[in-house]
Amino acid sequence: MTPADLTGRVALITGASRGIGLAAARRLADQGASVVLVARQIGEPVLDMFDPERLLLIEGDVGVADFSQAAVKQVFSRYRRLDILVNNAGIMRPAVTGMISDADIHESLQTNVAGVVHFTQAAARLMARTGGSIVNLSSIVGVRGVAGQLVYAASKAGVIGATLAAAKELARHNIRVNAVAPGFIETALTEGLSPEIKAETLRSIGLARPGTAEEVADVILFLASDLSRYVTGQVIGVDGGMVI
Amino acid sequence: MNTQSRVLKTFIRAFDLEEPVETSELAYLEYPEWTSVGHMTLVAALEEEFDAMLETSEILSMSNFDKAVEIMSRYDAG
Numbered sequence: 001m002t003p004a005d006l007t008g009r010v011a012l013i014t015g016a017s018r019g020i021g022l023a024a025a026r027r028l029a030d031q032g033a034s035v036v037l038v039a040r041q042i043g044e045p046v047l048d049m050f051d052p053e054r055l056l057l058i059e060g061d062v063g064v065a066d067f068s069q070a071a072v073k074q075v076f077s078r079y080r081r082l083d084i085l086v087n088n089a090g091i092m093r094p095a096v097t098g099m100i101s102d103a104d105i106h107e108s109l110q111t112n113v114a115g116v117v118h119f120t121q122a123a124a125r126l127m128a129r130t131g132g133s134i135v136n137l138s139s140i141v142g143v144r145g146v147a148g149q150l151v152y153a154a155s156k157a158g159v160i161g162a163t164l165a166a167a168k169e170l171a172r173h174n175i176r177v178n179a180v181a182p183g184f185i186e187t188a189l190t191e192g193l194s195p196e197i198k199a200e201t202l203r204s205i206g207l208a209r210p211g212t213a214e215e216v217a218d219v220i221l222f223l224a225s226d227l228s229r230y231v232t233g234q235v236i237g238v239d240g241g242m243v244i
Numbered sequence: 245m246n247t248q249s250r251v252l253k254t255f256i257r258a259f260d261l262e263e264p265v266e267t268s269e270l271a272y273l274e275y276p277e278w279t280s281v282g283h284m285t286l287v288a289a290l291e292e293e294f295d296a297m298l299e300t301s302e303i304l305s306m307s308n309f310d311k312a313v314e315i316m317s318r319y320d321a322g
């Protein structure tokens with residue numbers, strides 16, 4: 001068994017219907033994990049990508065407080081264990097500071113921060129039996145900030161704080177907690193950006209190209225598996241040398 | 245083994261207690277080992293012992309040994 005082998009382990013991925021979440025789920029499944037896909041809605045094409053014997057679907061909104069507990073209970077009923085949690089679900093509502101609605105603030109913080117906290121709470125109890133790994137999706141804008149994304153940046157900085165605190169608290173249960181901070185990754189979140197903004201963004205990336213969801217998923221696999229068994233409380237940038 | 249004995253065994257294991265244990269002294273934030281951090285250790289141990297997952301309301305209301313026994317009796321199939 002290699003350190004990247006996840007045979008027999010159970011991984012729950014939020015926001016797993018597309019983008020980085022889907023890529024992470026596929027990468028973890030490729031390494032032998034049973035995957036629990038959590039999303040508001042999961043389409044048939046996504047299901048066809050996975051071995052039905054090692055697949056559990058849970059539809060719901062991570063921003064709803066009780067959902068995380070119910071989801072982890074389903075995992076408990078099916079597998080009696082949870083080894084990996086990937087807190088990926090997130091929303092972005094770009095707006096300059098004077099144009100941010102109160103509803104957007106609440107929705108963003110509820111999904112991006114409270115969702116991470118709720119799933120961490122629920123998962124950690126089950127994980128404490130076996131040890132495990134939690135990987136939270138932050139963003140380069142949570143580390144550096146960027147104009148026009150005040151709320152998103154605040155929420156992703158919140159994810160880093162939650163990661164660092166949980167890493168300290170859960171280490172005694174052999175639960176590692178780390179974050180990934182992607183830069184400009186081609187996903188549904190970024191496809192709505194104008195050509196001008198995309199061109200300007202590319203000029204700020206050392207490797208001069210956008211990243212892919214699969215490249216982020218590779219780092220998630222590293223953090224989720226025993227390849228990183230002595231790594232906790234870290235924030236790893238996956239940004240191609242982006243400067244903002 | 246009845247529920248009370250299983251809960252006591254779990255307290256001893258979770259908090260590394262020496263027997264005999266005076267169960268009336270086991271209260272959240274009053275007994276030295278039963279801190280907020282210790283509470284999670286205890287809950288995880290109880291869930292493992294009883295092969296269950298508690299409700300959040302049950303976790304928050306587990307304030308002493310007798311209450312723990314009352315809550316875990318709901319999950320004691322044996």
